[in-house]
Amino acid sequence: MTNKKTASLTYRDAGVDIDAGEALVDRIKPLAARTMRAGVMAGIGGFGALFEVPRQMHEPVLVSGTDGVGTKLRLAFDWQRHDTVGIDLVAMSVNDILVQGAEPLFFLDYFACGKLSVDTAARVVGGIARGCELAGCALIGGETAEMPGMYPEGEYDLAGFAVGAVEKSRIIDGASIAVGDAVLGLASSGAHSNGFSLLRRILKHANAKPTQELGGKPLLDVVMEPTRIYVKPVLHALAEHGTDIKGLAHITGGGLLDNVPRILADGLCARLHRDAWQMPELFSWLQRNGGVDDAEMHRVFNCGIGMVIVVPADRADAIAATLRAQGEQVSRLGEIVEREPGGPQTVVV
Known part of the structure; x- marks a missing residue:
């Protein structure tokens, strides 16, 4: 009886290319290096990333947030727009922790795919690094997972994790918001990365093409415009005006109707005036082509307002x-009023 030697299998035979992963790390390192800031003790390459809590804070409180990009990634795959979804990823987390007054310190990402394309992954991480630069936080670690059979070729998923710090006495929680306070709104850059399941359905219903124009720009550019990062302008305003900034709300999933109430006491309501700001053409186009009513628009999309600020x-x-001096477009949206018994906590009139 003759023994036949079994062929020696490798990880690459199973669909995982370790060399490609190492090549990606080499591509990422200079991108991450541009985001380094005070406090970083160990970055890309270690088992864990080290960061020193800011010494200038007397009672630092760490604030963390995590998020993804959602089904906006479907359009990134279909339209081959991989350069900016990394900015979206960073924005969703750093804007979230900003509303409690936290300065983002560092960010980690998770990139998962079926088969690793070094070029595509490097474009995505390049966007992540750019987002970190805009937010002033360091990209100090992450994970690239190549998982054959889990994702179709050419597709991937993203998640991100941001950690920031705020002085305990300067935490913003909305507790001081009172009747008569003003509600300001900072303009969004577009749909950001929320409501894309409905947005994509409208695109399909309208038989829209990425090359067609909307407002003088290709639809692809308008729809895929990355989420605006509000960190530096808002931190500047907090440093200058302190406790006069009573509450901040990041307008993400749930739109204006569901996010503003998160910073209001039960007896308060934010009354927003629809004519106080100009809704960008993208949202008008979506509403018209999807036959979406006003209430649904205000609950699904940001409708042109990416951050709400409550002040005296x-x-x-x-x-x-x-805020305008820092480059923000600011609208006075409305005011805080008493909530009607059993009524909503945000109304658009």
Whole structure:
């Protein structure tokens, strides 16, 4: 009887290319290096990333957030727009922790795919690094997972994790918000990365093409415009105006109707005036082509407002001026009123 030697199998035979993973790490390192800041003790390459809590804080409180990009990735695959979804990934987490007054310190990402394309992954991580630069936080670690059979070729998933710090006495929780306060809104850059399941359905219903124009730009550019990162302008305003900034709400999934109430006491309501800001053409186009009613628009999309700020009415103009000087488009959306018994906590009138 003759013994036949079994062929020696490798990880690459099973669909995982370790060399490609190492090549990606080499591509990522200079991108991450651009995001380094004070406090980083160990970055890309170690088993764990080390960061020193800011020494200038007397009672630092760490604030963390995690998020993904959602079904906006489907369009990134279909339209081959991989360069900016990394900015979306960073924005969703750093804007979330910003609303409690936290300065983002560092960020980690998770990139999962079926078969690793070094070029595609490097484009995605390049966007992540750019988002970290815009937010002033360090990209100090992450994970690339190549999992054959889990994702179709050419597709991937993203998750991100941000950690920031705020002085305990400066945490913003909305507790001081009162009737008569003013509600300011910072303009969004577009749909950001929320509501894309409905957005994609409308695109399909309208038989829209990525090359067609909307407002003088290709639809692809308008739809895939990355989420605006508000960190540096808002931190500047917090440093200048302190406790006059009573509450912040990041307008993500749930839109204006569900996010603003998260910072309001039960007896309060934010009354927003629809004519106080100009809804960008993208949202008008979506509403028209999808036959979406106003309430659904305000609950699914940001409708042109990416961040809401509640301030004393007599300080609204000064705070708005500070934010405008930092490059933000600011609208005075409305005011805080008493909530009707059993009524909603945000109304658009």
